[in-house]
Amino acid sequence: MVNVAFLAPLGTYTHQAALQQFPEDKHTTFTPVDSISKCFQELMTNKELDFAVVPLENSTNGQVVFTYDILRDLMNNSDTYQENEAVPMLEIVAEQYVSIDLCLIASKPLNLNSLTKETKLEIHSHPQVWGQAANYLKLLEQKVSALHKIDASSTSAAVRLCCEMEGEEQGGVISLAVGSSIAAKAHNGFVLDSRINDKKGNTTRFLILKRRNSQGPPLEARPFSPLANDQMVSILTFVVKQDSPGSLVDVLNVLKEHRINMCSITSRPYHFPKDDRIQLTPENEEGRWRKWQYIFFVEVTHDNRLDWAPVLKGIRSNSMRFCFWGTLHRNGRYYDIT
Ligand SMILES: O=C(O)C(=O)C[C@]1(C(=O)O)C=C[C@@H](O)C=C1
Numbered sequence: 256m257v258n259v260a261f262l263a264p265l266g267t268y269t270h271q272a273a274l275q276q277f278p279e280d281k282h283t284t285f286t287p288v289d290s291i292s293k294c295f296q297e298l299m300t301n302k303e304l305d306f307a308v309v310p311l312e313n314s315t316n317g318q319v320v321f322t323y324d325i326l327r328d329l330m331n332n333s334d335t336y337q338e339n340e341a342v343p344m345l346e347i348v349a350e351q352y353v354s355i356d357l358c359l360i361a362s363k364p365l366n367l368n369s370l371t372k373e374t375k376l377e378i379h380s381h382p383q384v385w386g387q388a389a390n391y392l393k394l395l396e397q398k399v400s401a402l403h404k405i406d407a408s409s410t411s412a413a414v415r416l417c418c419e420m421e422g423e424e425q426g427g428v429i430s431l432a433v434g435s436s437i438a439a440k441a442h443n444g445f446v447l448d449s450r451i452n453d454k455k456g457n458t459t460r461f462l463i464l465k466r467r468n469s470q471g472p473p474l475e476a477r478p479f480s481p482l483a484n485d486q487m488v489s490i491l492t493f494v495v496k497q498d499s500p501g502s503l504v505d506v507l508n509v510l511k512e513h514r515i516n517m518c519s520i521t522s523r524p525y526h527f528p529k530d531d532r533i534q535l536t537p538e539n540e541e542g543r544w545r546k547w548q549y550i551f552f553v554e555v556t557h558d559n560r561l562d563w564a565p566v567l568k569g570i571r572s573n574s575m576r577f578c579f580w581g582t583l584h585r586n587g588r589y590y591d592i593t
Pocket residue numbers: 262266267268269270310313319355381383384408409410411459
């Protein structure tokens with residue numbers, strides 16, 4: 256039996272990612288969880304769960320910052336450290352790509368041409384969506400007297416909320432939601448307009464996580480998803496030595512020396528943990544409470560024969576703190592161009 260946590264309710268894009276990764280059969284249970292952070296939390300604490308699926312980045316508006324910041328905090332607060340290497344409870348074991356065709360959804364049929372300068376609109380969705388349909392929503396705003404965007408915990412939760420209101424909104428306000436046609440179907444909503452995303456081919460990338468060293472079921476490769484040539488991806492996070500010229504280059508040079516191809520680097524704000532488990536050098540101790548520090552997220556590709564031991568040794572001695580999040584098969588959809 257496999258039990259998979261995903262962002263609730265049924266009909267989220269995360270749910271679609273989970274269905275792409277795991278077979279929908281009698282051996283799989285899909286467990287809806289209220290927020291991205293609870294997906295992580297539940298996987299760590301509820302031993303009945305085997306995997307969690309979380310969004311990582313979108314091809315139009317980039318990082319899902321909730322996920323990046325949780326990975327950062329898990330590295331910082333890890334109970335286990337091997338020297339300056341954090342070994343958090345979770346690891347990343349697979350990736351999925353879901354095509355995000357956004358739809359404008361209502362609880363009952365509505366002709367969009369009937370909107371006038373008297374109409375007030377309230378649009379519900381997950382915050383990650385606003386930057387993916389910005390042009391469409393701007394045009395819609397010009398047709399009406401006011402358009403308010405309201406954040407929901409997921410696109411499908413937004414659709415559910417909008418459909419539950421059944422047009423009973425106060426003060427002549429019309430409530431709509433942005434989500435998938437699957438969410439519209441799940442909550443008996445009506446799709447007023449589809450493909451409202453600014454960019455054709457809008458895609459979100461998801462990670463599949465499990466507890467490290469768990470005795471749970473193995474991750475079975477689904478047909479067609481991994482690349483035929485077995486390209487592998489590894490994900491690392493690290494903090495560099497402060498005020499030390501070339502400290503970022505020193506870490507990246509370790510990858511170069513081992514002929515490892517870096518395919519992405521990104522950063523998020525970083526704060527040192529209050530109860531730090533690692534000993535800092537005097538100069539880094541001094542800069543500990545300073546603002547404007549960063550954690551780097553790096554992804555590399557390599558073949559499945561790579562020996563990570565000497566690479567991690569180099570990263571260990573050139574970084575302040577780091578974490579190796581796991582190695583996974585590159586999903587063939589990474590290369591989709593539509
Ligand atoms: O709300 C959803 O349906 C989700 O699965 C979350 C999420 C995200 O956080 O990026 C996933 C894909 C879309 O980009 C919008 C929202």
